Amino acid sequence: MRILPVWSGFPGRSHRGYLGLSSAYLVLASKTILYDTLGFGEREGLGQRLSALGVSLEAVEVVVLSHLHFDHAANVDLFPQAEVVVHERELDHAERVAQNPRRDPACLYVLLPLLERLRLRAVREEGELLPGLRLLHLPGHTPGLLGLEVQGAGALVSDAVKSRFDLEGPPALPCVDPEEALRSRLRVLKHPRIFPGHDVPLVRIGNRFVPEGMAELRLFYGEQEARFIL
Numbered sequence: 001m002r003i004l005p006v007w008s009g010f011p012g013r014s015h016r017g018y019l020g021l022s023s024a025y026l027v028l029a030s031k032t033i034l035y036d037t038l039g040f041g042e043r044e045g046l047g048q049r050l051s052a053l054g055v056s057l058e059a060v061e062v063v064v065l066s067h068l069h070f071d072h073a074a075n076v077d078l079f080p081q082a083e084v085v086v087h088e089r090e091l092d093h094a095e096r097v098a099q100n101p102r103r104d105p106a107c108l109y110v111l112l113p114l115l116e117r118l119r120l121r122a123v124r125e126e127g128e129l130l131p132g133l134r135l136l137h138l139p140g141h142t143p144g145l146l147g148l149e150v151q152g153a154g155a156l157v158s159d160a161v162k163s164r165f166d167l168e169g170p171p172a173l174p175c176v177d178p179e180e181a182l183r184s185r186l187r188v189l190k191h192p193r194i195f196p197g198h199d200v201p202l203v204r205i206g207n208r209f210v211p212e213g214m215a216e217l218r219l220f221y222g223e224q225e226a227r228f229i230l
Contacts, residue, residue, distance in 0.1 A: 001132055002028040003153050004053050006046070007038065009198035010217045011163030011230060020071035021217065022197050025156055026053060027148070030130050031061040034082070035148055035156050036197075037075035046075055064129070066158030066197070067142040068094050069106040076111065076118065083119045085129070087137060090144025091115075091122055093176070104142070106174055138188065140171060140181025147188070154193030154201065160184045163199035164211055 006024040013019055020039045027033040032055060038046060047057045057078055064085045065073045076084060091112070098109040126137050129148065136147035138160035148156040159172070160181070166172040167189070171181035188194055192204045202209040217228040 001150055001153060002026075003150055003156070003195070004028065006034070006049055006053065007042070008200045008213075008215060009163070009196065010215050010228075011165055011196075011199045012217065012228070018071070019217075022071040023158070023195060023199070024072075025195060026050070026055060026060075027133065027150055027156075029133055029150075032059055033062040033064060033130075033133070033148075034060045034079065035064045036066050036072045036158065037063060037078070039071040040074040043075050043078070046078065062129070064135075064146060064148055065090075066147065066156075067145045068108050068111060069142065069159070070108050071106075072158065072197070073108055073111060077114055080118060083121050084115065085121045085123060085135070085146070086115065087144030087146050088122045088124050089137075089139065090142060090146075093143045104174065104176060107142070136187070138184035140177050140179075140184045141175050143176060143180075145184070149191070154195060154203075155188065155191040156195045157188045157191075157197070159197035161188050161194060161196045161202075163196050163215075164202060164209065166196070167202075167209055 004026040009023040010021040024036040024038050060079050060082050063079050063082045094109040097103045097107040129135050132151035134149040138145045138147045141159040162172045171178050175181050195201050200215050201212040215230045219226045
């Protein structure tokens with residue numbers, strides 16, 4: 001099995017709010033799996049990026065949506081042929097947010113009718129997705145956040161640990177249940193290698209986690225380019 005980064009996230013925000021630059025990964029196992037579909041601003045380039053990794057949009061067989069926030073689930077409709085895996089608690093949460101969007105402004109509750117038309121698989125428990133792949137329920141950031149443990153490679157944990165800056169202290173915002181989030185973080189940090197929702201992979205060395213590589217953000221202003229590296 002292999003994990004290929006579609007994009008690694010960037011752990012930053014602006015004066016106008018979150019950049020929303022999240023992580024998404026291909027997992028090449030007995031099926032081709034996409035973990036998260038990025039935000040709407042990356043919609044046009046998602047197919048090109050997958051093609052550069054040797055996988056077409058049509059070749060993705062399973063999409064695991066870690067949760068239904070705008071920066072992780074916006075492009076699920078580009079994969080109508082795929083089985084879409086979402087936790088039942090996440091769907092229930094989106095139904096509640098639809099009644100009052102202020103409960104969780106980041107939640108794409110408008111996806112609910114679309115998900116019903118896709119090959120939706122709502123899961124209730126943790127367990128095997130495919131041989132060597134185990135779904136993890138990591139609530140807190142949202143009620144139904146799903147991680148994916150990849151045997152021999154690490155755990156994709158999305159916003160259960162958003163970045164290297166979320167390894168201790170209060171859980172990063174937004175967070176619907178801080179107590180649950182802290183319990184999920186403790187579970188996540190037992191893995192020797194984790195793939196956060198907004199950073200490069202983090203690997204345990206001794207008693208701390210260190211980034212594997214550099215998180216990079218490139219901005220373009222006409223012909224000029226600015227680079228930010230963490």
